[in-house]
Amino acid sequence: xxxxxxxSPIARAQLDLEALPPAExxxxxxxxxxxxxxxTPPHENGAAFSGAVAMAHLDDAxxxxxxxxxxLFARSRAHARRTGLDHFMIQTFRHGQHDGACxxxxxxxxxxxxxxxxxxxxxxxxxxGFSNITLIIPRDRLLPLLKGGEVHxxxxxxxxxxxxxxxxxxxxxxxxxxELTPGEAKAAVDAAALMIAGAWPRLRESRPQIAAAVRATGxxxxxxxxxxxxxxxxxxxxxxxRLFRMSRATLYRLFADDGGVAAxxxxxxxxxxxxxxxxxxGGERTIGDIAFSxxxxxxxxxxxxxxxxxxxxxRDARGAGRDLPRDPRxxxxxxxxxxxxxxxxxxxxxxx
Numbered sequence: 001x002x003x004x005x006x007x008s009p010i011a012r013a014q015l016d017l018e019a020l021p022p023a024e025x026x027x028x029x030x031x032x033x034x035x036x037x038x039x040t041p042p043h044e045n046g047a048a049f050s051g052a053v054a055m056a057h058l059d060d061a062x063x064x065x066x067x068x069x070x071x072l073f074a075r076s077r078a079h080a081r082r083t084g085l086d087h088f089m090i091q092t093f094r095h096g097q098h099d100g101a102c103x104x105x106x107x108x109x110x111x112x113x114x115x116x117x118x119x120x121x122x123x124x125x126x127x128x129g130f131s132n133i134t135l136i137i138p139r140d141r142l143l144p145l146l147k148g149g150e151v152h153x154x155x156x157x158x159x160x161x162x163x164x165x166x167x168x169x170x171x172x173x174x175x176x177x178x179e180l181t182p183g184e185a186k187a188a189v190d191a192a193a194l195m196i197a198g199a200w201p202r203l204r205e206s207r208p209q210i211a212a213a214v215r216a217t218g219x220x221x222x223x224x225x226x227x228x229x230x231x232x233x234x235x236x237x238x239x240x241x242r243l244f245r246m247s248r249a250t251l252y253r254l255f256a257d258d259g260g261v262a263a264x265x266x267x268x269x270x271x272x273x274x275x276x277x278x279x280x281x282g283g284e285r286t287i288g289d290i291a292f293s294x295x296x297x298x299x300x301x302x303x304x305x306x307x308x309x310x311x312x313x314x315r316d317a318r319g320a321g322r323d324l325p326r327d328p329r330x331x332x333x334x335x336x337x338x339x340x341x342x343x344x345x346x347x348x349x350x351x352x
Contacts, residue, residue, distance in 0.1 A: 096130025102153025112158025145197035
């Protein structure tokens with residue numbers, strides 16, 4: 001069940017399906033993990049499904065311990081685009097294995113392996129019963145360290161020194177998360193990124209056929225610009241058309257799955273507002289202040305849009321990151337929310 005240590009600013013959510021009626025388990029598991037993967041059981045007997053996840057929220061990163069029965073994991077480009085999560089995932093396996101493909105490349109991962117997934121790309125794997133530790137970190141915490149390397153699906157094999165080092169670090173981070181200050185948690189996440197970068201020659205050799213430079217898509221570049229300017233009054237489709245020198249039809253096609261770029265901007269502003277409201281433990285910022293600073297003309301307009309997107313009022317969302325629910329159903333919602341709204345906080349750039 002979700003909890004927050006009285007002596008720690010790090011929030012922790014726990015979901016154990018054993019606490020739920022069998023008929024509800026698969027739906028709750030899918031609900032919790034939907035921002036990352038679409039889940040399918042290998043057999044239709046979903047009532048026999050079991051699993052548990054314990055997750056700690058480390059500001060712009062998440063660390064989790066997961067155990068579960070067999071299942072299929074799928075992340076298509078359409079799913080990645082819909083969820084907006086383009087982070088990197090670093091996993092080490094305690095037991096079990098995954099077989100499948102990352103893009104067009106076959107993969108096989110087992111106990112002791114450490115692998116890296118790019119959540120902006122396609123993945124489809126079938127897992128046996130397994131347990132792992134997963135760190136999800138923002139793209140810009142790792143990608144610059146790789147100097148143009150493509151890591152999707154790359155693997156450090158069990159028994160190698162880098163795999164042991166990174167696996168031990170993730171184990172320690174997962175176990176000690178609630179004892180860390182935010183500064184210590186950030187340093188631990190940065191250390192994991194540095195370890196991956198240090199192991200880059202071995203990772204590159206594990207996938208020589210895709211060791212090409214990363215080519216960021218036009219959509220990703222625009223999304224990054226949008227996230228950096230959510231509080232700018234001048235953030236409009238017309239502004240983007242001028243800045244990126246593209247036709248209105250091209251811009252719309254990039255965001256067609258989101259209902260157009262204006263709908264995407266509105267959604268990202270609402271996501272940011274919800275994150276700010278959830279983090280607020282008191283009245284240091286009013287709902288109106290948060291709404292007006294993100295381009296909403298009135299609290300009424302903000303409240304209507306907020307309710308349409310999240311199914312609750314802004315007042316209900318205030319402090320939700322600290323006042324966590326106590327039942328497994330609430331835990332699934334918290335985990336899904338953390339994954340869905342995992343974005344970098346406001347960043348300062350010297351130039352756009």
